[in-house]
Amino acid sequence: MSNTPPFSTVRLRDLQLTTAHALVAQTSGGSHTLEGKTPTEYLQALIDGLCELSLRDALTGLPNRRHMQAVLDSEIDRVARSGEAALLLLLDIDHFKKINDSHGHGVGDQVLQSIAATLHGCLRPMDTVARWGGEEFAIVLPACQVAFGRVVAERVRRAIEATPVHISPGLTLRVTISIGGAFALQWIRSTAQLWVERADAELYRAKAAGRNCVHIEEQPDSTVSAEEKSMLFGTPYTPSGWNDLPLPPPPPAHSAY
Numbered sequence: 001m002s003n004t005p006p007f008s009t010v011r012l013r014d015l016q017l018t019t020a021h022a023l024v025a026q027t028s029g030g031s032h033t034l035e036g037k038t039p040t041e042y043l044q045a046l047i048d049g050l051c052e053l054s055l056r057d058a059l060t061g062l063p064n065r066r067h068m069q070a071v072l073d074s075e076i077d078r079v080a081r082s083g084e085a086a087l088l089l090l091l092d093i094d095h096f097k098k099i100n101d102s103h104g105h106g107v108g109d110q111v112l113q114s115i116a117a118t119l120h121g122c123l124r125p126m127d128t129v130a131r132w133g134g135e136e137f138a139i140v141l142p143a144c145q146v147a148f149g150r151v152v153a154e155r156v157r158r159a160i161e162a163t164p165v166h167i168s169p170g171l172t173l174r175v176t177i178s179i180g181g182a183f184a185l186q187w188i189r190s191t192a193q194l195w196v197e198r199a200d201a202e203l204y205r206a207k208a209a210g211r212n213c214v215h216i217e218e219q220p221d222s223t224v225s226a227e228e229k230s231m232l233f234g235t236p237y238t239p240s241g242w243n244d245l246p247l248p249p250p251p252p253a254h255s256a257y
């Protein structure tokens with residue numbers, strides 16, 4: 001019977017630097033030089049590296065779904081507070097199974113990498129593009145005016161359509177994507193999950209409409225009066241401005257005292 005202790009995962013939050021240092025030294029037979037760093041620096045770099053890895057998709061190098069989930073949570077919060085527009089796009093490669101079936105999984109992987117690079121290249125630095133899973137990608141565009149949502153999504157769709165994927169000297173593939181999009185609801189507390197569901201419903205419509213097209217949800221009327229905004233965020237509302245606190249009543253002109 002083996003004496004090996006049962007496998008247990010390490011919770012990064014509970015990792016003590018001294019314990020981790022001992023483990024690193026033990027694993028390397030005590031000969032590890034720590035690359036000129038102190039044990040604390042070395043382990044901090046190691047932990048940073050692990051955290052970075054846990055947020056990236058290994059195949060495409062893009063942020064992964066876990067990373068995107070955090071972006072969605074913070075963005076929906078920002079939109080609810082600021083009333084600024086933000087667009088979520090969900091993208092799905094059309095007939096991707098056929099590519100895998102006809103050319104093999106390795107070629108399918110190359111297509112995913114090529115699409116990731118094209119997407120990365122056609123967005124602003126403030127936008128986040130992630131591999132959402134399988135043959136799906138997600139893009140969050142903060143500060144994207146409603147009037148420009150469709151234009152941006154169309155630009156992304158056309159960039160993919162116009163970029164041939166060179167697999168080998170004798171094989172070049174052309175791929176298309178379908179895109180569904182939804183804006184975060186302004187001045188309304190909602191959840192990232194509902195936001196994703198709304199974009200996903202539009203993606204479904206794009207597929208049903210024949211693929212290689214864009215469907216963006218009509219903006220629901222979420223017009224909120226200034227007074228309602230002040231009730232939502234607890235900021236006293238005055239007609240002259242957000243931060244003008246109501247003045248106290250003036251003292252009586254001729255006080256009896």
Ligand SMILES: Nc1nc2c(ncn2[C@@H]2O[C@H](COP(=O)(O)OP(=O)(O)OP(=O)(O)O)[C@@H](O)[C@H]2O)c(=O)[nH]1
Nearest residue numbers: 092093094095096097098100105106108109134135
């Ligand atoms: N090569 C490769 N294929 C993947 C990966 N993840 C998911 N897939 C494949 O993606 C394909 C998705 O197929 P479907 O869901 O039928 O979608 P589709 O063929 O793109 O059809 P539509 O979306 O309806 O246009 C399946 O064949 C999966 O095996 C991956 O990481 N690499």
